[in-house]
Amino acid sequence: MKRFIAMALAGILVIGVQSPFRASAVQQHKDVMVTIQPNASVEEPVLSSRLHEKQTKEMVKQNQLSIEMTKLLAEHFGKSVKTQGGGSANYIIGPSDTGDFFYTPASTAFVNHGHVGLYYSSNTIVESIFPTGVRSISANVKMVEKGAVVKSVSTTEAVKQNAANWAYTQIGQPYSLNFMNNRRTGHLGAKNCSKLIWSAYFLHGGLDLDVNKGFGVYPRDIRDAKQTRFVRQI
Structure with a gap:
């Protein structure tokens, strides 16, 4: 079970997490940008939406990492985790x-x-x-x-x-x-x-x-x- 979770987490860190929230949030951001800045060039809201997309992707990745790490530490190990942070400290x-x-x-x-x-x-x-x-x-x-x-x-x-x-x-x-x-x-x-x-x-x-x-x-x-x-x- 531990190895399965670790492999899943490794996959998350390598390929990232795809989320329907990301796409909808980016589109909403574009719409808002165009509404509040009707005279802005097309490039401006696009560049801003790309930044928003990058931030959202980072949030999804951090959230997933946090959830998995918390699960590993709190549920699977409890107080048996080594106080050196795990691993083989020599x-x-x-x-x-x-x-x-x-x-x-x-x-x-x-x-x-x-x-x-x-x-x-x-x-x-x-x-x-x-x-x-x-x-x-x-x-x-x-x-x-x-x-x-x-x-x-x-x-x-x-x-x-x-x-x-x-x-x-x-x-x-x-x-x-x-x-x-x-x-x-x-x-x-x-x-x-x-x-x-x-x-x-x-x-x-x-x-x-x-x-x-x-x-x-x-x-x-x-x-x-x-x-x-x-x-x-x-």
């Missing part, structure tokens, strides 16, 4: 500078969703894991998978320190299974690993560490954000 991540973060491959039921954590200090990491929530752990014992990377955020030392300090204040907050639109949820309270880092830098540096600005912020979105630079790889 390497110690080790120290880095305050405000840096790591990304590690991490899998649940054959789905590689990844995991991120933030350095509060050179030897202390703050991360949100399922089902515990936000916690701190020593960088000298934190295990990651081969291929994990440590990255730095391109900003001032003060911003890094403030972001790290805020993340540390979130220790004890529960884990959130809302992967679908966590960009739009509150910064306080329950949060998953990527929302923790995204909120920290968004609130205390005005930085949007989300490479594609989709409805949900995922670990790879943090890893690939343009405001980050490579430090080292495991």
Whole structure:
């Protein structure tokens, strides 16, 4: 059953999701554009509708991913999910500078969703894991998978320190299974690993560490954000 769900999810991510909502929404958008801008050229509403179509397609994909990931974590695994984020973590991540973060491959039921954590200090990491929530752990014992990377955020030392300090204040907050639109949820309270880092830098540096600005912020979105630079790889 787990493998079936994983294969289905992989298919969704590769080919996308076709939805009658998308077509109807795009047509409605065209009609509205023409109505409110009767003198506009044909190209203008077409270009706008294409943007709307792209955003709608992204929403459908994010929604489906969120539904499947929530199902895998909450229903099939419950509290038996490994606190390292799943997968086979065999390497110690080790120290880095305050405000840096790591990304590690991490899998649940054959789905590689990844995991991120933030350095509060050179030897202390703050991360949100399922089902515990936000916690701190020593960088000298934190295990990651081969291929994990440590990255730095391109900003001032003060911003890094403030972001790290805020993340540390979130220790004890529960884990959130809302992967679908966590960009739009509150910064306080329950949060998953990527929302923790995204909120920290968004609130205390005005930085949007989300490479594609989709409805949900995922670990790879943090890893690939343009405001980050490579430090080292495991």
